Amino acid sequence: MNKTIAVTGNAGPKVRSDCEITLQLNNGGGITIELISKVKALYGESIADLCRQIFGFYGISNADLKINDSGALPFVIAARLEAAIKKLTGTDREYLPDFIPGNSYTTTRDRFRLTRLYIPGNNPSLMINAGLHSADGIILDLEDSVAPERKDEARILVRNALRSVNFHGAERMVRINQGSPGLEDLDAVVPQNVNLILIPKCEDQENVRIADRRITDIRKRTGSANPLFLMPIIESALGVENAFEIAKASDNVVAIAIGLEDYTSDIGVQRTNEGLESLYARTRLVNTAKAASVQPIDSVFSDVADMGALESAVRISRSLGFEGMGCIHPRQIAVIKKGFAPSAEEIERAEKIVIAWEEAVKKGLSVVALGSKMIDPPVVARAQKTVDLAIRMGLLPADRIDIEESR
C-alpha cells in the first residue's frame, strides 16, 4: 500500500473525456502540478484548483502530480485523483462532487424495464451522453466490463457519475461485483440515490440476502428512504434451478434476468441466435418470474452489427413472455422497444375485447361476446394487460379506457 507512485485513469490517441493521473507523494517540496491537455487554455486553472482542493481535503501538502488529459470533466478528474491517493494512502475518505438536483428522482416497482443500456464502469466518455438515448434504464457496470485491476478506480468513477451526470430520467442502475468487492461497491454507490442494483451470477437466495442486508445497513446509516430495488441475474445451471427462491429472496426483488453468455458456457454449449440450447433456462425464468410476481428480463444480444437478427431475437423473447432486454449499444434501443411494444392490430383487438367486456358488465351480463365469439375471462385479462401496456407506452391515449392501477 505504501508504494510511492500511483497511476490511474486512461490516456492515449483513442481516449476521450478521461485523464491519466500519475501521482507521487513526497516528504517535502510542496505540490507541483503538470498538465498536458487540449483544454489547458480553457480549464487549466480550474483543473489545478480542483486538484489542490482535493489535496487539501486529504491533508496532502507534498506531491508531484502529472495529468495527461483528454477533456475529462471535473467529476472524472476528481475520481482519478482520489483513486490514486487511495492507492498510496489507503484512505477511505470520499471526495464527493456536487450532487446535481436533477438526480434525485425515484423509481417505482413496476416501471418499464424494456431496455437497459450497459455502460462500462471505467469508461467516462460513454457515461456523459448515456441518458440521451432513451433507454428505460442505464446500468453503470462494475463487474464484467471492468478489468480486475481497475475495479477500485471504476467504483469511484461510478460513484461520482451517479452524483454529477444527468441521466435524464432513466432508471439509475449499478451492476455490482460478486462477493465482498460487491459489498464495497454497495458502500460506495447506495448513498448516491441508486434506483436498482443488479446482482450478478446469483445461484441461491443467499446471494440476494447478503446484498439486501448490506443495503439496509447502509440506508439506515444514511437515512435514505427512496425505493431501491434488486435485479438478480441468473447465469448458471444452479441459478436456473434455484430461480424461484432467488426471485422470492426479498421483497425488493422486482425483476430477474438471465445472462446467456455465462449460462451457455456453464452448461457447456455454444450460444446460438436461435437459442434452442437455452430454451429451458429462459422459459423457466419467465415462469418463476411470473409465479413470483416480478419482471422476467432477457439477456443482451451481443451481435451489435446485426439488427435483423436482433429483431428476430426480440420477437421470440417477447413471445416467450419476457418484458425487457439488456442493451450493449444505443442503436439496439429503438429496435428492442419496437419489438416489445404491442402492434397496432394487437392493440385494436385488445381494445375491442375490453370494451365488449365493460359493456357486458354494464348490462349485468355474465358472459362476454365479441360478434359471435365467446370470450373467456383469461382472454379479457390478457387484453386488459395489453391495453394497459399500450397506454403506458403512449400508444393509446389514457382517457380512452379506464384502467386500474393494479400490481
Add this chain to the structure above:
Amino acid sequence: MRAKSVINAAGREVPVEINGEPVIPFKGVGKHRPAGKKHAPSIPSFVDYPTDDNKVIPSLREALKRCGLRSGMTISTHHHLRDGDLISNTVFDIASGLGVKDLVWFPSASFPCNEPLIRYLEDGTINRIEGSMNGPLGRFVSEGKMKGTAVLRSHGGRVQAIQDGEVKIDIAVLVAPSADPFGNARGTGGPSPCGVLGYAKADYLYADKVIIVTDNLVEFPCFPMEIEGNYVDYVVTDNIGIPEKIVSGTTQITRSPDRLLIAEMTARFLEKSGLLKDGVAMQAGAGGTSLAIAVFIHEILKERGWRSKFGFGGSTKYMVKMLEEGQLGYILDAQAFDLDAVRSVEENSNHVPYPVFNAYNYHSKGNLTSMMDIMILGATEVDVKFNGNVVTHSDGYLLHGIGGWQNCLHARNVILPLPLFRDRIPVIVDEVTTLCGPGELIDVIITERGIAINPLRDDLLRSVEGSGLPLRSINDLKEEAEKICGKPRKALFEEDIVAAVKWVDGTVIDVIRKIKTQ
C-alpha cells in the same frame, strides 16, 4: 506596435491595412458595393506560342523559369487532389532551389500533406499563405512565425478576390488528371482522377501565366474541357498525386451514437417544420454527421415519393445514391469526395461540374446557395447571438479553412447540427473566438440536448410549435454546456495579427491574433 484599426459593423476590431495594402472593414451583410472594373491579365498573342499548338515542355522547373518566376510573386494552386497532391509542395521546392523568396502561396485549400512547406515559411521562400491552414500549418501561423499576414477567404471569396484584382495571380500551377498538348484539361481519366476541376476556373482565366501539370497526356481534344487550353501557357507531364489520398475509397456516415442522435433530430426537425418537401433543393457537407442526415432524408423522400430538385456538392456516394435511385434530380458539383462521386460525374449526365466560380462569387450576378431551401453546415463555435466560427477553436489556434461556409450562409434555411460540447470544449459560447459568419444568417442550431431557433425566424418557430421537438433558447443551451464542462476561460492573445478573415465581399470581418504562450 499596434497597427491602426477600426471597429467594423460586427463590433470586431480590424486593421485598415493588411500586408501593406488597404482593406475595407466589414459593413454588414449586403452593405458593401464594389466600384470599378474587374481585373484582367495582360493581353497575350499567338505570336508568342508554339505554332503547332503543342505546349508540352520537359519539366515543371523549366515551365516556372519560362514563366519568369521571381521573388515576390503570387503562385496559385487548386486543392482537387486533396491530401494526395504532390505538385504544390514541388513548386516551392523548385522555387527554393532557384533562390526565389517572399512568394505568396494562394491555394484554394491546404492539407496535411503541405506540412513540409513549413520550412519554406521559416526560411522566407514563402512570405505568406492566403488560404486555409489546417493542423501544423495552422499552429505555425497561430504562433506568429509566418512573415506576412495570412488571409482566410471562403471559396467564393477567393473567386471574388481574383476577379476584383485583390489578389493578382502571377503563375497558376494547375494539376489535371487529363490534359491535351493544347492545354485543355478535365478532372476525370488517368491514374489520378478527382472528378471535377472547378476550383481552377478563376485561376486559369485570370492568372498571367498558367501551367498545367498532368499524369495523363491525351491526344487533342481533351473533352469535355474544364480548363480551356487557349488560356494555358505550358503543359508538363509528371506524377501529380497519390490516388488513395485524392478521394476517399469511400466516405462513411458517422458510427457515433451521439452524432447519430443529432442527425436523427435534424431529420425530424426538417420533417416537422415542413422544410423537407417535394422539390426541395438542399446541400449538406461531407462530414460524418451530415452524411447520416443525408441518409435519413433519403429515406423520408423515398417513403413519401418525393424528389429533391437539385443538390450542390461536394458530392459523395450518398448523393450519388439519391441521384441514381430517383430522389435527386441533379448534382451540381464543386468537388468530388469519393470514388463513387468520380464515377458518377463521368457516367451520369445529371451529375454536372458546377464550379464555385459560377456558384459562389458574391461579386457576380447570382449566388447559387440562396436557392437552397435546406443548408446543413458545421461550426467550431456558435455564440448566443448565433454568430458562427469555423476557423479556430476556443483555444485560439487556427485549425480550419472557411471552405464554402460563408457562401452557404445565404441559403433560405441554415441549419447547424452540432454537439453541445466536444471533449469538454463548449461549442455554444458567450462570444465566438473568431467571427466568420454573422448570427442574422444562421437560423437553427441542433444539438443532442435541444434545438435553438434564431428569434429572427418567427416563421420557423411557429412551424414547429407543438411538434414535441426539444426547443430551447440558445442561452439555455450555452448554460447547460457550461454547467457540464465548467465555465471556460477565454484564450489569450498578443496584439499581433497573424491572419485576417474576409467576408464574401472582400471586407474584413475579423482577425486572428498571435497566441499568447503560457
